[in-house]
Amino acid sequence: MQDELPVSVVTLPTGTGKTLSYLPVIYDGQHRVTSSAISFSNTFSRHPDTPRPLVPIKPMVFKPRRMRAQVSAPATYRAMCRRVLAREQAGRHERRREHSSARRVRDAEARRAVLLRCGNRCENPGCFKADLPYRTSAGEPLLQVDHIDNHATGGRDYPSAMIALCPNCHSNKTYGADRLALTETFRKEAARLHDEFEQRP
Structure with a gap:
């Protein structure tokens, strides 16, 4: 199954630029890495043909999670106004609360x-x-x-x-x-x- 998945190579400069990290990754089609391997070259700038041994990394398992879309403030405002209008049209804006309390009289x-x-x-x-x-x-x-x-x-x-x-x-x-x-x-x-x-x- 993994052989059919897309493979990408990410190059990451590290340190002062003399070290490059190569990270081949396999995606599962949902923007999640399922497995990868990494290689290092400490002398890449001077010897670009130096063999780069691969160090395998164990596959990473991700739990599925729901992605929440960012809603703009105006969109949230419009939704709140719609709910308020619905309550108003249903007559809920005429509700009353009874209060019976005694307060100290101010001088x-x-x-x-x-x-x-x-x-x-x-x-x-x-x-x-x-x-x-x-x-x-x-x-x-x-x-x-x-x-x-x-x-x-x-x-x-x-x-x-x-x-x-x-x-x-x-x-x-x-x-x-x-x-x-x-x-x-x-x-x-x-x-x-x-x-x-x-x-x-």
């Missing part, structure tokens, strides 16, 4: 105090753009007052435990990979800003 004056203290700037000391050009519909800076510790689980609702953040820094504190370290940084910064602002005349 509105504590939030206003933090916005007063921040001076319209993000209070993250490492913010890349603390002076935000964005404004809310009311004309105020687009800042979000966040509790250092989650308010819903008992975090203190007091300005020294709260910090004004731009949307990017707020998202980083909530979802970022370094959110734990960032939380401790904000804890110290909020306490420092609180003490400093209280001492002003």
Whole structure:
């Protein structure tokens, strides 16, 4: 069976180019090598007629595996849109979930105090753009007052435990990979800003 399979010879330069490796290979018709033999010539550049002894290599066995085609991002996007449209046409976009929960009520004056203290700037000391050009519909800076510790689980609702953040820094504190370290940084910064602002005349 192997005698009927196609044979190719691959030449591989090695080292500084003085050594060439000849690799005759037999394919099984599915781009897989079934057997091969290899020969070396350490003096090929000087003696091209030097006999090259063959060193047999045992046949390599490959397990069959499925090949996955690479799908482009636009094609994936179109497929996702088709599935969403199918669910919409089936009426599944009108589904509702019932929520019944009780949340702690935030102190509105504590939030206003933090916005007063921040001076319209993000209070993250490492913010890349603390002076935000964005404004809310009311004309105020687009800042979000966040509790250092989650308010819903008992975090203190007091300005020294709260910090004004731009949307990017707020998202980083909530979802970022370094959110734990960032939380401790904000804890110290909020306490420092609180003490400093209280001492002003």
